[in-house]
Amino acid sequence: MKVASEVSGNNVIEVKDLVKRFGDFIADDKLTFTVGKGQIFGLLGANGAGKTTAIRMLCGLLKPTSGYIKVAGYDGFTQSDKIKENIGYMSQKFSLYEDLTVWENIRFFGGIYGLWGKQLRERSEELLQNLGMDQHRDTPIADLPLGWKQRLAFSVAQIHKPAVIFLDEPTGGVDPIARKHFWELISKAAYSGTTVVVTTHYMDEAEYCNQIVIMVDGKIVANNTPLELKKEYQAKTMNDVFLRLAQSASRTE
Amino acid sequence: MEKISVNSISKSYGNVEALKGVSFNVDGGELFGLIGPDGAGKTTLMRIITTLLLPDSGNAKVCGYDVANEYKKVRTLLGYMPGRFSLYQDLSVEENLNFFAGVFGTTVQENYDLIKNIYYKLEPFKKRRAGKLSGGMKQKLALSCALVHKPEVLVLDEPTTGVDAVSRKEFWDLLKELKMQGITIIVSTAYMDEASLCDRIALIQNGKILGVNTPTGIINAFPYKLFSIECEKPTHALENIRSLSICKNAYLFGNSLHFVSNNEENSPEIIAKTLEESGVKVDSVNEVSPEIEDCFIERMQRQ
Incomplete structure (x- = not known):
């Protein structure tokens, strides 16, 4: 399987050296990654890793300090309203x-x-x-x-056919049959070309993604498919991979 | 000896039957997991065990005392950590702990041994208001407060919901330590992957128990052969696969598919061949051991 970042010219999200500072605190430190069209992309990190800040920038809700960010073809510094029109958002506590x-x-x-x-x-x-x-x-x-x-x-959340849909712990708490149905729906949306960004604390949700970025203390420490990550860290599950990487974190919320 | 016994408990809220004749026992020193999705009845059951809610019918006992008639006695024996953070947000860490010790007629010093492994991480923040703590810290404080009177039975309602993977692991490690000290623990979770961390589990759905056993026992009782299939566009392939006569059930499982076989004769080779014939481009087929999630699905469909 190809990692999305290897696919050129078809990226829906492009981020390079993206920094967000709050005073002296560097929430996100030089993030660089790309996400291709129709990928299911998982952004993982412990509390305080800088995940929420990154998502807020990707949604056009927060202006970055420096770097390069494009979502659905729009610039995160100057076209955040355009970004908002071209994304969808759903959390576990949907409304x-x-x-x-x-x-x-x-x-x-x-x-x-x-x-x-x-x-x-x-x-x-x-x-x-x-x-x-x-x-x-x-x-x-x-x-x-x-x-x-x-x-x-x-x-x-997709009624306006957005290029990217953001899902926050999408299948937490539902029974396993409903959960499987829901992942089928997510996967079909991805097949039809919608890029899906998943953030979650639950590593079994990460197994459904085809690209994973793991953040620790504001930096990206891994970017690959779940399969390759499991091979690299000789782990059976994404939970094992995550614990190996995230337990070194010094920052908490 | 059993520390908790639950006998044929039913409870309705208006037309909603939250519990429909639930029975199980928890032995002394056990780490017992109540595993089920939101709305399964976990919280209702825990509130009955902790004497906060009366059942419509059936009864429950904690350490031999009836939760309805002998609730005063039961309350001294229990430590309870509700799903929602219920400490005093505007009291400090230290004040909360002293308050809960005082309510049970004891002191923090008296039972410090029991909570020291949990509390030492909080100690640097003991003057901080509970409402200002991070999620992981709140959880540790709530656990300390539930333990400060040295209960025999600890009841934890979804303690790891919304907590990150690192804090979750720390929390389960703490539960194991408490178990070593002889405390009986009943803990609920909606996350199937936490089942393997318990001695025994009850699977619960729609107010009914689907099974009680050790995690291994539940897995070994899975009545079918299970295969993991890697193929191109698994979600599209599913529609084909489900229509095959050799398939009992099939669903996504991470990046692969799980295929429940409806007969004992099926082998990876037979399945791969049948799938190829139906137009699915197969990368690999392997027989695998089921996980708790597979068992839960199978038992839900048996109902």
């Missing part, structure tokens, strides 16, 4: 409106992402069909099982 129906939630989020009229109607129908939730369009969110809510939240 659908519990007392609105499935259909109302889809319309609401579509509207926020700038869709309207015919385009919004078509996209909403397409989304319902893909989820197999057509029969439940008038069901309030509160009445849906957790696994369904999660799949809906994921689809809604």
Whole structure:
């Protein structure tokens, strides 16, 4: 398998010598990596490693101190609004409106992402069909099982067809069957060309990624496929790899 | 001797049946894991064991005392760390610890041996307010407070949720040390990979116990042959694979697929050949030992 960074000209995220400083504190120290189109990219690190700061820069929410950053073709220093229009975000504690129906939630989020009229109607129908939730369009969110809510939240975060979707501990806490379904959905989104960025504390989620970056004390200490990392550190699981690298950390939150 | 016994406990909230006739025992000195997803009933069960909630039917005993009728006695024997951080945020580390010791009529000095391995990392911050601690530190303080009266049974509700992998490992190491000191521990988690760290586990889903055994026992009881398949575009291949007559179930497992075989005759060669014939480009097929997650899925589907 090829690591995304070897693929040139097809990168959706490009970061070079990216630095973020808060006063004397260097949260992110010269980060360099690229993520190709359609990759499932995992960004891992213990608390205090600089992960959240990196994600905030990638989402266009935080201006870097120095370096180079491009997301979906837009510059992180000067075009952060454009970046925000071209990404989607979903966390484990996703936010659908519990007392609105499935259909109302889809319309609401579509509207926020700038869709309207015919385009919004078509996209909403397409989304319902893909989820197999057509029969439940008038069901309030509160009445849906957790696994369904999660799949809906994921689809809604992509209603505007973003180039990159950010997922924060996406499958934590759901039962294993719902979890497998959800990873299938993520993987299908990646096949269809959406780049997926996953941040998680749970290393079994990292096993589903095809590129992993591990951060320790604000620096990148590993960038490879899970398979290669496991080989390199002679480890059985990503958890073993992570513990080997992250236990040397001196910084905590 | 059993320290916790749970007999046919049911509990409903309105129309929602949170627990449907749950029974199991935890032996003295055991590290017992309650493994299940959010909403399975773990917290309800722990609240009943800790005398904070009454069951609709059934009963539970801690060290032989009934959690309903003898709750006062039970409370002196238990240490409980709830899922949500429940210490006093505006008291300091030291003040919280002294408070909990005082409530149980003891002092920090008296039981210092028990908590010293946990507390020594907190000691430099003992004047800091609990609300200002990092996640890992809060967790250590909560554990110290639950232990300060030297309980016989420790009840921990999802102590590692939201905690990073390094702190999680430290926490499980601490639990092992406490177990060595003879404390009986029941701990809940939604993360299947923590099951192997327990002596015995109960798998719980939708208010029902799917099985109680040692982690190895659960794995050995998996009734089918299991294969790991590496192939091109596994998610697309799944649709093909599931329709094969030799396949009982198939799902993603990290970057590969897990294939549950529906007969004993299947071998990696047979599966590879069948898959190739159905148009799946296979890199490798190996027979593998199931993990707790595989067992959980299988037991969920048995229901």
